[in-house]
Amino acid sequence: MKCDATWRHAEHFNRRDVVFHNYVKRLTKNWIFKAFIFTTIVANSLFMALETDYKLANKFYLFFDVVEQLFLAIYTVEFLAKLYVDPIKYWKIGFNVFDFIVLSLSFIHRFLPPSYKRSLYWFHVVRPLRTLRTVSFIRGLQVLSTALVSTLKSVCFVLFLLFLLMTVFALIGYYFYGRQDNGDFKNWGNLRSAFFTLFSLVTLDGWTDLQAETGKLGFTSSRIFIIGFILLGCFLFFNLFIGVVIINIRETSKEFNKGVQAERETTLIQKKQAILQRQQSHITDLMEKQKTSQFESFSEMVEKFKQTLRHDDYVLLDDLCSSLSFIDIYLTSLDEQDNTLYKLQQLYFETAYILGNLLEVDRHQERSEKKDADASAKAN
Structure with a gap:
């Protein structure tokens, strides 16, 4: 700690x-x-x-x-x-x-x-x-290299299982086909030769020639032995190795994407904090300038300014609100506002009409139910 x-x-x-x-x-x-x-x-x-x-x-x-x-x-x-x-x-x-x-x-x-x-x-x-x-x-290479490094542990387990399988088949091959007098002593005469032969079978390198040599010596069971080892050692463990690598690459990619997303969020938070700090410092500067002025607050300054205004003062209309373009846009906005109000009125009228019809239907149903109830009471 x-x-x-x-x-x-x-x-x-x-x-x-x-x-x-x-x-x-x-x-x-x-x-x-x-x-x-x-x-x-x-x-x-x-x-x-x-x-x-x-x-x-x-x-x-x-x-x-x-x-x-x-x-x-x-x-x-x-x-x-x-x-x-x-x-x-x-x-x-x-x-x-x-x-x-x-x-x-x-x-x-x-x-x-x-x-x-x-x-x-x-x-x-x-x-x-x-x-x-x-x-x-290059981020893609980073993900791939990280996945390969993290795969080493799982690959070691797969290789250890393959080693155990090769040990079992090497001993079986040595006892069945490694006899020095009438066996295939070159390929199965000792464990070192047997392991090398099995490694060539894992890589599918010349396995047909090996089977032909063993078959010529009269070992009919060699076909089942070699094909069985190829199915287990090559197809099964090779696909298992590929599956382990793919799974680790997928998991590493997910973790890498999470890290990239976290970095983006951290960068965004830092930018927001920088903007807020800049705004706070700007407001603080304005407040300090306001305190140093002759007015204690902005409202006091506005009230003081109102007292200086007179009805007979000359006003220069050289401003945005007195330009022709502003007047044109302002009048157009008023027309759009009138159109919007008219459409809202029409919608209100339609809504009231629909609600009135619904009310009439409800009243008609109530009357019919009341009449049915009265008729059933008289009949009883």
Whole structure:
């Protein structure tokens, strides 16, 4: 509890550089900045592809090195800007952590001595990983990558079940067809060969040739064995794997859409709060100006102004209400008002007429019911 409170306090610490912080925040959220970083990543990928040409890499070594430093500087500025905007929330996003790891490994590879670079040649793998940063700029790829990561747990369970199934069939195949004298010792002679054979059956790679070889040795039951394993290992578990992936993608898409909707609602609330604060500050300024004037209130100012008016004062009619266009619009509005009143009167008349008819019908029914009641009473 104390740790959570510390984190919440750290997320809402007061800044002294509010103006510059807001400027950097707007800059990092701007689509132009994001498009520039995305273009940089694509350009970096193209230059890495050009460096694979041995002749170009040797001929323009200095140029490629300068361009690499330029890309590294742009990534560093992006990292520092995002970290400056929100140093706590930055580490809560997985894509940001991935960007930081790739950037850190790039710096390590950059400043390593040449002797270490030869021994740690696998550091070159870090540079192509920058291409994966494009995932953080495309929401569809974000949903797909997040779904794939969340699917790993379920996929591990499916693979474990497949491993158990392969173990059972490998032992059965070893005991039935793995005899060294008259069996298929090449494919079923030991567990390692049996597992490799079953893996080829899962991928449906050359299973007909395998069945033909086993059939030539006189094992008629091999057809049932191989086809049964294909039905279980390939069709059943493969479709189960696809179903798990689809379910996780659907759930991740729903959560992602909820997050996007929550972000939109938060942005809308912030805009409303900003408008209300601006209106409140404007009203406060007006109230302060009114207090500093010679009148205590607006009504007092109006009453004071009325006392200065006289009936014989000259009035300049150079105003909107005295223009020809205003008079034309005003007269047209009066005509429309008269037409509306006439239509309302007609509706009232029709309503009264219908209600009168309904009343007459009710009275007629009451009279007929009363007559029937009197007639039945006399008859009795």
